[in-house]
Amino acid sequence: MLVMLLGQASLASADGSYHFGFKKSINGQRPSIDEEGFKGLLKRHEAIFTGDLSVKELYLTFDNGYEQGYTGKILDVLKEKQVPAIFFVTGHYIKTEPELLKRMAQEGHLIGNHSWSHPDMSQISADRIKKELDQVKEGVSAVTGQTEMRYLRTPRGVFNGQSLTVSQQLGYTNVFWSVAYRDWEPKHQKGWEYAYKNVMAQLHPGAVILLHSVSKDNTEALARIIDDARSQGYQFKSLDEMKTHTP
Numbered sequence: 001m002l003v004m005l006l007g008q009a010s011l012a013s014a015d016g017s018y019h020f021g022f023k024k025s026i027n028g029q030r031p032s033i034d035e036e037g038f039k040g041l042l043k044r045h046e047a048i049f050t051g052d053l054s055v056k057e058l059y060l061t062f063d064n065g066y067e068q069g070y071t072g073k074i075l076d077v078l079k080e081k082q083v084p085a086i087f088f089v090t091g092h093y094i095k096t097e098p099e100l101l102k103r104m105a106q107e108g109h110l111i112g113n114h115s116w117s118h119p120d121m122s123q124i125s126a127d128r129i130k131k132e133l134d135q136v137k138e139g140v141s142a143v144t145g146q147t148e149m150r151y152l153r154t155p156r157g158v159f160n161g162q163s164l165t166v167s168q169q170l171g172y173t174n175v176f177w178s179v180a181y182r183d184w185e186p187k188h189q190k191g192w193e194y195a196y197k198n199v200m201a202q203l204h205p206g207a208v209i210l211l212h213s214v215s216k217d218n219t220e221a222l223a224r225i226i227d228d229a230r231s232q233g234y235q236f237k238s239l240d241e242m243k244t245h246t247p
Contacts (some may be wrong), residue, residue, distance in 0.1 A: 017122030020157035020176050022049070025204040031178040033247065038159075043247040045164040047174040051206035052244040056234045059208045059242065060085040061175065063153060064093045065118060068186055068214040071100050074222060075107060081226045084238035085109050086175075087213070088153040091116035094139040105144040110239060112151035113137060113172065122160035129166045151175050151239060175239065177210035179203065184212040192220035199225050203234065206246075 018041075023032040030053055033039050042049060051057055060078075064071065064087050071087075078085055087104050089111060094101065104111055115121065116135040124132070137149040152172040154163060164174060181198035182188075195217035199209065211218045226236065 017120075017158060017160040020154075020159070022176075022178060025178065025202045025207070028204050030204060031202075031207075039247045041161060041164065042174070042176070045168050045174065047164065047176060047247070048208060048239075048242070048245045049176050050178045050204075050208055050246045051237075051242045053204070053206045053246065056205045056232075057237045057242075058203070058229060058234050059237055059239055060211070061112075061153070061177065061208060061239075062087045062211050062213045063114060063184075064089045064097075064213045065114065066090075066092055066214065067097050067100065068216075070216060070219040071097070071213045072103075073219050074213055075100075075103055075109075077219075077222045077226070078109070079107055081223065083226055083236040086112050086151060086239050088112040088114035088151070088175075089136065089140065090114045090118050091135055091139060092118075094136065094143060098143045101140060101143045105146055110151065111140050111144065111146060111149070112153060112175065113149055114153050115155050118155040120156065120158050121154050121163040122158050126162060126166045129163060130170060133167060133170055133172065175208065177208045179207045180210040183215040183218055186214050186216070189215060189217045192217050192224075195221040196224055196228075200228060203229060203232070 018038045021036055025031040033049055051059060060083060062085060087109060113133050113136045115132040121129060140146055150173060152167050152174050154174060167174060179199060179202040183195065
């Protein structure tokens with residue numbers, strides 16, 4: 001589904017494209033993108049890496065490229081715990097899971113753009129980028145009635161100046177992440193404790209948490225992550241409530 005660099009240096013290609021990477025938070029310290037080479041680019045285009053680093057707020061984000069039968073359970077937990085989230089969806093997801101999309105919208109969650117066909121956004125034309133994003137926005141609107149779509153998560157965390165420029169001109173804020181782990185392979189799940197420990201070890205004020213909805217581990221760990229994060233004084237907020245962000 002997604003192949004990304006987590007907690008290690010990003011790779012810049014000769015054509016100026018990047019794979020998003022970052023230095024992970026340890027013991028609540030600030031994560032960093034200071035050494036990855038793209039911080040200035042993200043800042044110019046007002047992309048999101050983290051929220052306010054002085055406030056104990058967390059932002060839950062899910063990537064939904066396809067369905068493995070867990071999103072309904074994830075929504076159940078979010079409803080029970082009264083936690084908002086954003087789900088970044090692809091064209092495949094829109095076509096195959098309209099009822100889940102409706103439920104996301106009805107229960108107050110944001111639905112974001114993950115592109116129609118999950119291409120490398122750094123290797124396609126500006127016109128193709130626009131088409132990819134427009135198709136998702138129109139598809140979600142047709143299913144849910146949602147007329148606005150403000151947030152984009154670029155497929156596989158790959159981007160360049162053109163993809164940031166075009167998407168920003170279309171009204172999108174690119175949303176990256178500051179908490180993540182290798183969770184996107186359904187055949188390589190390691191149990192809910194593995195998911196729980198990976199997420200909790202990286203928590204920090206203003207964290208944008210990336211989880212993949214295809215993960216059984218994430219689904220089973222989610223309630224405990226929410227409860228234990230709250231016990232540490234964290235609050236879960238919607239991206240629409242984010243007042244300050246970095247870079």
